[in-house]
Amino acid sequence: MCPHQPHCPTSDGPDRDAARTVATHPEQGWSLLCNGVVVFEDTGELLPDGEVVAPHRPTDLGLDAVA
Template identity: 65%
Template sequence: MCRHQPPCPSADRIDRGAARTVEFHPEQGWSRLCNGAIVFDDLGQLLPDGRIFPPGGPAPRQLLTAV
């Protein structure tokens, strides 16, 4: 559980990459975030529940504008 204030986004949120890095292994090409997600140098992600997001991952949400 995150003890940062404000708390880091959970691994199931789209902004999960904004969580703080708690382990950094540049020699192996990965980092572990506070929410348990593993982020690779190529920006692929492995979530704590086993889901995998390849480099490029899901498209970022776009803002909707009223016309």
């Protein structure tokens, strides 16, 4: 369980990326969050249960740029 106050978001929550970073390896392109999620510099994720989350960027949402 997360020792931080307030507790970090769980790995299955929509805000899981807001958890604190506990280890970072920028030379390898990844960081480990307190909730067990591994985030990659391309915005992909590896969840603690082994599920892979494909890279997701704001441009992937299909929204048109606002002028």
